[in-house]
Amino acid sequence: MKDRQLRDGKIVRSEEPLNLESPFENLDGFITPTARFYVRTHFPVPKIDKDEWRLSILGEVEKPFDISFDELSKLETRTLPVTLECAGNNREFLEPKVKGVQWALGAVGNANWTGVSLSILLERAGLKSSAREIIFEGADAGELEEAKAPRGKVTFARSIPLEKAQDVLLAYRMNDVDLPPLHGFPLRAIVPGWYAMASIKWLTRIVVTDRSFNGYYQTLDYAFWKNGELAPLREMQTKAQIARPANGETVPANSNVRVHGAAWTSGEISKVEVSVDGGSTWKEAKLLGESKPNAWRLWEYNWQTPKAGSATLIARAFDSRGETQPVERDWDRGTYMINQLLPINVAIE
Amino acid sequence: MKDRQLRDGKIVRSEEPLNLESPFENLDGFITPTARFYVRTHFPVPKIDKDEWRLSILGEVEKPFDISFDELSKLETRTLPVTLECAGNNREFLEPKVKGVQWALGAVGNANWTGVSLSILLERAGLKSSAREIIFEGADAGELEEAKAPRGKVTFARSIPLEKAQDVLLAYRMNDVDLPPLHGFPLRAIVPGWYAMASIKWLTRIVVTDRSFNGYYQTLDYAFWKNGELAPLREMQTKAQIARPANGETVPANSNVRVHGAAWTSGEISKVEVSVDGGSTWKEAKLLGESKPNAWRLWEYNWQTPKAGSATLIARAFDSRGETQPVERDWDRGTYMINQLLPINVAIE
Structure with a gap:
């Protein structure tokens, strides 16, 4: 493991904006x-007074309205475990190097989110028949330096198609306490199964539209080439990651070593396999706990280590749709959706 | 006028790809x-054998079909004067400098185009009720070096919404002779009123789709920020250009000097005004010939020059929709749609 600057146990990837x-x-x-839990921000963290804050629901609805935090917190709640992964997680493994925050394995986490179903607010507003997409806008905004970006202040915003709306949770609690400022206080849209750029923090506006939203974070950023056309990133790709042994770790020879990690996808994980010989042969790992859709699944594998030397470990996941991980990088994914097989090199002593 | 490398009377802006x-x-x-006529290419000029060439009409149509050049040339024709302007015309005037071919005033021209109305082929194919856009694909293709571009071969392609289809001419003659290879032999889609990137050369496929096309030349290139969302470039913006006197030219003092040029828009020009004092006062120019939609209008103004010194000439156009030219650059247009007022500086001796 490389030398790293840690803060409160997290690796500082950048200070402004803050990425941990x-x-x-x-x-x-x-x-x-x-x-x-990892922290991904694009602009300074908004300072929000919960008593002043309002959430607006507007656009292609019959009755646009604003709601206060107090009113919102009186509505029926649900609690869901949802895994959020940054779409650029594992970017540090790309060769050649690409622009963007150089995340290793840890821009991913799984939390219990508590809040109100988006459907409740949409029902109150009454969708018009023209409704097609729903835009979530955060309070985070700022100027971008990239030549191709729009001038002036850009707000972090993302859309989902109407058919995804029923899955969305407007969360104000994370792991049973109030959402902290770094994670979107007072309200975060949780879009289960999608990369976390869709789970808008510091949520302030929900705009129902009659057409595709083409904002900056949906086109110039957080997009990829799908059959030659630019498409917004959406579903998390199937992935298994090894937590321990970590890359560069030394394990004892002729011993039982627990290889363990997590696997996730947009949906449910059906199987995880482990190779201890760089991908030549594969063995099935044991899935732990029970399966919950759009939450990761922990897994473990008991490795009988050989005599002293070295080994390359690889894990791969399969999901309920029959998808698994690619062996090679697909560069049409740009700097995102990195789920090709990752070798973990360990020394055996 | 600066020193320039001329070839056959045209300024060489780049060799590979060829831009004149x-x-x-x-x-x-x-x-x-x-x-x-100016030449804008993105890839090597395709070598096409007219007898081998076929145009395919496919997608959301009842009866997809291919048509040979021989068959096409037997269909009813129309001839239209249409002005084509590169969306990056005038880029040389931008400060600070931006990427892209450094066109001065001459990436624009007006030709008579002869060919078959797109409607005739669409009627033969029979549009399905799902039809929403029409993609034109050229035979020109190649690999792009930009980091954000798709990998592999990219074909030059562009779409129009269905409601624009009735205006489109599939032209195989330019100024009464066969379309030359540099201008799209054997067939070019002419999209009147739009910047010329939509008028696809070396046309080989017409694909009818049920959704927005998001190809490279519609998103990462030839797009701009419209109210914070990425939008493909479409209509030419209102513009008047002064041909003579040219920037840096010397004119006689106390004389009648003919100031003349052309003006165009997506639609029809209603008025051109000229200022000989850097924009403080404006006089109406005389429009020449008759108005033809989507073709430029020539104009002239008789300037009584003062005593020796210098002057800044500016022309501005107004169109039938009441639009005119902005005084300042709108940077959300990126490197395109450059129609702010351009000063032409002349010496008076």
């Missing part, structure tokens, strides 16, 4: 403690 | 001679 990674080798349970 | 500009000070009639 959770060392993946610390994985030790189904729920990631909030203090260890 | 028509010196705008040579403007001397409503029709731009084909030999002087």
